[in-house]
Amino acid sequence: xxxxxxxxxxxxxxxxxxxxxxxxxxxxxxxxxxxxxxxxxxxxxxxxxxxxxxxxxxxxxxxxxxxxxxxxxxxxxxxxxxxxxxxxxxxxxxxxxxxxxxxxxxxxxxxxxxx
Amino acid sequence: xxxxxxxxxxxxxxxxxxxxxxxxxxxxxxxxxxxxxxxxxxxxxxxxxxxxxxxxxxxxxxxxxxxxxxxxxxxxxxxxxxxxxxxxxxxxxxxxxxxxxxxxxxxxxxxxxxx
Numbered sequence: 001x002x003x004x005x006x007x008x009x010x011x012x013x014x015x016x017x018x019x020x021x022x023x024x025x026x027x028x029x030x031x032x033x034x035x036x037x038x039x040x041x042x043x044x045x046x047x048x049x050x051x052x053x054x055x056x057x058x059x060x061x062x063x064x065x066x067x068x069x070x071x072x073x074x075x076x077x078x079x080x081x082x083x084x085x086x087x088x089x090x091x092x093x094x095x096x097x098x099x100x101x102x103x104x105x106x107x108x109x110x111x112x113x114x115x
Numbered sequence: 116x117x118x119x120x121x122x123x124x125x126x127x128x129x130x131x132x133x134x135x136x137x138x139x140x141x142x143x144x145x146x147x148x149x150x151x152x153x154x155x156x157x158x159x160x161x162x163x164x165x166x167x168x169x170x171x172x173x174x175x176x177x178x179x180x181x182x183x184x185x186x187x188x189x190x191x192x193x194x195x196x197x198x199x200x201x202x203x204x205x206x207x208x209x210x211x212x213x214x215x216x217x218x219x220x221x222x223x224x225x226x227x228x229x230x
Contacts, residue, residue, distance in 0.1 A: 059217075
């Protein structure tokens with residue numbers, strides 16, 4: 001079946017602009033995660049949802065970052081007043097249910113470049 | 116807090132040779148452990164996972180990993196490298212505590228295969 005879909009694949013924005021990144025998880029997957037991957041680094045956790053509830057947002061680097069999943073399916077990560085340090089690949093992952101042993105299925109990511 | 120250390124940011128082996136990628140973890144509770152592979156401009160693909168069943172875990176593409184609690188290690192091996200194995204590999208740990216299943220990744224190991 002279809003995997004996790006992220007759009008756009010590439011986004012270029014000027015410093016100070018707002019951006020919105022979209023994630024379509026695998027159908028029926030309860031849990032959804034956002035990670036940030038800087039160049040040459042491993043992914044770092046940003047936030048996760050169980051259905052529409054945001055259970056952990058401890059990884060969001062500042063109050064400029066906001067994520068939502070209003071109907072428990074598609075999620076949007078919004079970054080306001082972008083800064084150059086926001087340049088990274090943003091990965092979305094979903095898993096069938098909440099639980100530490102559940103594998104997370106990743107999308108191909110959105111590469112964000114802030115000029 | 117949990118953490119993962121991958122020894123060696125770059126590993127180079129000849130085609131047909133043994134692949135060994137090292138991962139050590141730190142966790143205050145019994146961990147779930149994962150290996151993911153990332154090809155250029157793609158997301159992460161699950162290779163294998165350890166969830167407290169057998170300590171020797173077999174994954175896709177001929178890879179396997181052994182969980183050694185006494186050494187806090189979860190090294191990834193493949194008996195014979197293939198050119199298509201060239202990629203970035205990430206070890207990750209996830210807590211078994213319900214509701215806290217975010218993945219903590221290592222910095223990654225770039226595997227190069229020499230013809």
